[in-house]
Amino acid sequence: xxxxxxxxxxxxxxxxxxxxxxxxxxxxxxxxxxxxxxxxxxxxxxxxxxxxxxxxxxxxxxxxxxxxxxxxxxxxxxxxxxxxxxxxxxxxxxxxxxxxxxxxxxxxxxxxxxxxxxxxxxxxxxxxxxxxxxxxxxxxxxxxxxxxxxxxxxxxxxxxxxxxxxxxxxxxxxxxxxxxxxxxxxxxxxxxxxxxxxxxxxxxxxxxxxxxxxxxxxxxxxxxxxxxxxxxxxxxxxxxxxxxxxxxxxxxxxxxxxxxxxxxxxxxxxxxxxxxxxxxxxxxxxxxxxxxxxxxxxxxxxxxxxxxxxxxx
Amino acid sequence: xxxxxxxxxxxxxxxxxxxxxxxxxxxxxxxxxxxxxxxxxxxxxxxxxxxxxxxxxxxxxxxxxxxxxxxxxxxxxxxxxxxxxxxxxxxxxxxxxxxxxxxxxxxxxxxxxxxxxxxxxxxxxxxxxxxxxxxxxxxxxxxxxxxxxxxxxxxxxxxxxxxxxxxxxxxxxxxxxxxxxxxxxxxxxxxxxxxxxxxxxxxxxxxxxxxxxxxxxxxxxxxxxxxxxxxxxxxxxxxxxxxxxxxxxxxxxxxxxxxxxxxxxxxxxxxx
Numbered sequence: 001x002x003x004x005x006x007x008x009x010x011x012x013x014x015x016x017x018x019x020x021x022x023x024x025x026x027x028x029x030x031x032x033x034x035x036x037x038x039x040x041x042x043x044x045x046x047x048x049x050x051x052x053x054x055x056x057x058x059x060x061x062x063x064x065x066x067x068x069x070x071x072x073x074x075x076x077x078x079x080x081x082x083x084x085x086x087x088x089x090x091x092x093x094x095x096x097x098x099x100x101x102x103x104x105x106x107x108x109x110x111x112x113x114x115x116x117x118x119x120x121x122x123x124x125x126x127x128x129x130x131x132x133x134x135x136x137x138x139x140x141x142x143x144x145x146x147x148x149x150x151x152x153x154x155x156x157x158x159x160x161x162x163x164x165x166x167x168x169x170x171x172x173x174x175x176x177x178x179x180x181x182x183x184x185x186x187x188x189x190x191x192x193x194x195x196x197x198x199x200x201x202x203x204x205x206x207x208x209x210x211x212x213x214x215x216x217x218x219x220x221x222x223x224x225x226x227x228x229x230x231x232x233x234x235x236x237x238x239x240x241x242x243x244x245x246x247x248x249x250x251x252x253x254x255x256x257x258x259x260x261x262x263x264x265x266x267x268x269x270x271x272x273x274x275x276x277x278x279x280x281x282x283x284x285x286x287x288x289x290x291x292x293x294x295x296x297x298x299x300x301x302x303x304x305x306x307x308x309x310x311x312x313x
Numbered sequence: 314x315x316x317x318x319x320x321x322x323x324x325x326x327x328x329x330x331x332x333x334x335x336x337x338x339x340x341x342x343x344x345x346x347x348x349x350x351x352x353x354x355x356x357x358x359x360x361x362x363x364x365x366x367x368x369x370x371x372x373x374x375x376x377x378x379x380x381x382x383x384x385x386x387x388x389x390x391x392x393x394x395x396x397x398x399x400x401x402x403x404x405x406x407x408x409x410x411x412x413x414x415x416x417x418x419x420x421x422x423x424x425x426x427x428x429x430x431x432x433x434x435x436x437x438x439x440x441x442x443x444x445x446x447x448x449x450x451x452x453x454x455x456x457x458x459x460x461x462x463x464x465x466x467x468x469x470x471x472x473x474x475x476x477x478x479x480x481x482x483x484x485x486x487x488x489x490x491x492x493x494x495x496x497x498x499x500x501x502x503x504x505x506x507x508x509x510x511x512x513x514x515x516x517x518x519x520x521x522x523x524x525x526x527x528x529x530x531x532x533x534x535x536x537x538x539x540x541x542x543x544x545x546x547x548x549x550x551x552x553x554x555x556x557x558x559x560x561x562x563x564x565x566x567x568x569x570x571x572x573x574x575x576x577x578x579x580x581x582x583x584x585x
Contacts, residue, residue, distance in 0.1 A: 026541075067544040068562055103541045136516065136578055137497070138542065139459075139478050140549045145542070153538020156545070 001302050003270075003310040005278025006285060008301050013171045013266065014289035015297035018047075018077045019084045019118055020166035020257060022057065022107030025096055026071035030059065036102045037072035039095035044076070044087075045203045046253075048212075048223055052078040052087040053168060053255050055200030066105045067156070073107055075200045077168045077255045084163060085121040093127050097148070097155050106161035115164035115198075115257040124148075124157035167297050170254035170262035172269050173211065173229060173286040175246045181281025182248035183207075188276060189252055189269035196268060198261040199254055211251040214290060226288065246283055259297045266299055271308045315340050316372035317347065319365035321381025321402075328405060329354045332388040334361070336377035336396030336415070344369055379404075382421065390417035393434060406443065409436040412460070425469065428462040430455070431479065441466035444488065447481045447500075448474035457481065457498065463554055470507065473500045476517070484554050492519045495579060499546070501557050515576035518546070520566070522556045522584045532571030535580055540565055543582075560584060 001008040025040070027033035037056050044054035053076070060071035076091075078084035096104050110117055124146030128135045131148040137159075138145045144159040172189065176182035190206030193199060201207070216224035227237040229249045234242045242249070252269055256262035276282050287301055317339045330353040339347055348362025361367070365379070375396035379389075387405040390398045393412035400408075403421030411430040418437045425443035428436045429450060442464045448471050449456035456476040463482045470488035473481055477496040482503075489507030492500050492514050501520040511519055511529050544562040551558055569581040 066548070067541050068548060069541075069544070134578075136580075138518070139498070140545055145545065147539070147542050153540065154542060156541040 001305060003274035003277070003305060003308055004282075006274040006276075006282045008270065008274070008305045009284060009286040010302055011287050012289055012292070012301065013169070013287035013299040014292060014295040015167050015169040015171075015259070015262060015299065016295040017297075018053075018079060018166045018168035018255065019081050019163050020075060020077045020115070020168075020255070021084065021088065021121060021161045021163045022257075023074050023076065023088070023092070023096075023123075023161060024060065024065055024071050024105045024107040025074065026060075026065045026067050026069040026103050026105070027099070028069065028101035030070040030072075032099060032101050033070055033072045034059070036096045036099035037074050039099065040091045041074055041076075041202075042095075044091075045208070047077070047079050047083075047168075051083060052076050052091075053200070053202035053253075054087075054091070055202045055206075055255075057197065057200060058194075067103055069103075075198075075255070075257070077166055077200075077202075081119055081121065081163060088121050088123060088161065089126045092123060092157070093130070096157075097127055097130065097150070100152055103156040104158070106158045108162040108164055110162060113162075113164060113257070114260075115166055118163040118165050120160035121163050122159075123161045124159045127155075127157060130155075164257055166255065166257045167259045167262050168255040169295060170256065170266055170297075170299055171211075171288050172252045172254075172266055172273070173288060174250045174252070174273050174282065175229070175242065175284040175286060176248050176250070177245060177281035177283060178247040181276075182250045184280065185273040185276055185282045186250040186252060188272040192268040192272035193252070193254060193265040196261070196265050198258065199256040199265040201252055201254055201265075203253055206252055208251045208253055209249075211249070211288060213288075214294075229286075241286070243283075251288070259299075262297070263299055263304055266301075267304045267308065270301065270305045274305070274308060274310070277310070314372050314375045316370045316376040316378065318368045318370075318378045318380060319361070320368070321379075321383060322364055322366050325354065325359060325364060325385060327354050327357060328385050328387055329359060329364070330388050331383075331386045331404075332391035332410075334377060334379075334389070334398075335393055336375040336398050337394065339377055340375040340396070384422075384424070387424070389419070390415075390436070393417055403440065408438070409434075409462070412436065414460075422466070426450070427464070428457055428460075428481070430457065431460050431462060432458045433460040435460060436462045438462075438464045438466070441485070442468045444469035445471045445474060447472060447476050447479070449476075455496065461553075465554060467504065472502075473498065476500070480549075480553075482550075482553055482557055492517070492579075495519070501550070503556050511572055511579065511581060513575050514572045514579035516578045518580050518582060520546075520557070520582045520584070522560075524583055524585065528569060528581075529571060531574045532569040532581055533573060535568030535570035537565075537568075539568060539580075 406424035422440035486504035
């Protein structure tokens with residue numbers, strides 16, 4: 001398949017089940033909500049070393065949040081409910097509770113969620129102990145909140161956050177002529193994906209240059225460099241999938257609440273990158289998989305790109 | 314499902330227990346069988362058909378309406394779990410006693426112990442209510458533990474006694490000892506208050522839209538910085554009765570904490 005001279009490999013991305021939640025962080029101003037969100041989602045690029053993958057989904061207008069203040073929606077993904085609960089409590093405790101004026105709420109609406117509901121992870125239920133006995137529980141409607149006294153007033157948070165069965169590890173590999181072309185294509189693709197709901201791209205700027213494969217020649221290393229797509233290993237690695245004209249490869253990893261969310265983001269990314277085309281140095285688009293043996297979700301690039309229309313001529 | 318209507322035929326000379334008259338229970342029954350339902354009345358009993366003319370119509374939900382002034386009819390909607398029960402007139406004591414769900418609407422006055430021990434659902438009284446609304450029975454540890462009780466008119470003494478959860482809104486005045494021994498939950502009172510309000514209040518919120526004549530001596534200044542909670546509370550009241558529905562998140566009430574004689578984590582919010 002060819003879109004604007006960019007070849008779309010006949011391959012697929014392989015993704016895995018994860019547990020996820022959405023947190024809505026609000027604050028007195030958008031700036032402080034963003035500070036808390038940035039902090040909470042920091043060092044959350046890969047479950048391999050960070051415990052979870054997290055990112056900002058979008059900013060929220062005051063009319064969209066439970067307390068009528070500006071906010072930010074963040075998504076967190078982990079490999080298990082237990083690990084997700086641990087990461088939520090640790091990150092909210094250190095990054096949101098500490099941030100001036102913030103409050104935090106569960107962001108998954110059980111009535112509208114297309115992702116299968118999982119369980120509830122502790123949010124204020126553990127953080128309330130910071131109140132040292134001064135904390136107040138408050139039921140409003142069917143929701144229990146905790147009001148923890150802090151130096152700027154009260155830290156308000158929901159007792160628990162709803163979690164869902166989600167999908168992590170969707171990916172695109174963008175093979176370009178040189179570094180500038182690869183960066184521009186990756187930035188365009190990440191921007192297009194950010195416009196969609198229910199997905200995050202957890203790596204810095206949404207892009208990862210250190211794509212990995214499972215395992216290593218060294219015992220104890222869970223993952224190691226994806227030598228098949230390293231341009232300096234062309235001719236050295238027997239697994240190299242690069243041709244001589246490829247000077248740089250960037251990867252975008254996508255986590256989403258459902259497989260259709262991940263698929264939609266990948267389609268948007270393909271459209272944005274291939275939209276730049278061969279003339280802008282975008283030579284191929286590929287994806288990473290493990291032969292289809294490890295992950296139950298397979299995102300076939302030709303299927304996803306089926307509706308992407310190239311430029312005439 | 315079906316909508317059952319009970320139209321008052323004759324008034325008995327004694328008080329009658331209406332707890333068997335639940336909409337979901339009556340919905341599948343034929344009229345003749347409903348007429349044979351026995352209603353306890355102290356040491357006596359009577360049949361539903363002796364007191365009411367019974368009619369039914371098709372409905373999407375289980376609904377029961379009682380037409381007439383039935384001040385002698387106690388325990389209406391007791392243990393109600395689902396469906397709608399409406400009384401077009403005034404009713405007796407224990408309306409909505411330990412109801413867990415559904416909706417009970419009394420278009421008139423209610424006696425004492427309305428919503429007593431209520432755990433869920435919505436109880437609306439468009440007139441006045443007697444003493445111990447949303448409270449506890451003598452000997453019980455907890456009063457209301459959930460749901461919403463709205464009283465458009467005035468309410469008697471000991472409103473919300475030992476209440477633990479839920480929302481109570483009173484459009485009129487409250488008698489003495491409102492929110493006494495309140496464990497938690499939210500009480501809103503739009504009118505004047507009787508003496509000793511908040512007596513023994515441990516936690517919970519007492520929201521007043523009219524400044525009281527005096528503050529209890531065991532309440533203290535409650536500080537500032539509760540604007541996020543206030544915003545959540547105000548937004549949750551947007552669909553309730555006035556004046557609670559007209560409260561604004563930007564206009565913070567005065568806050569006092571108490572009752573310091575007990576836990577002292579209750580709050581008194583005075584708007585305006």
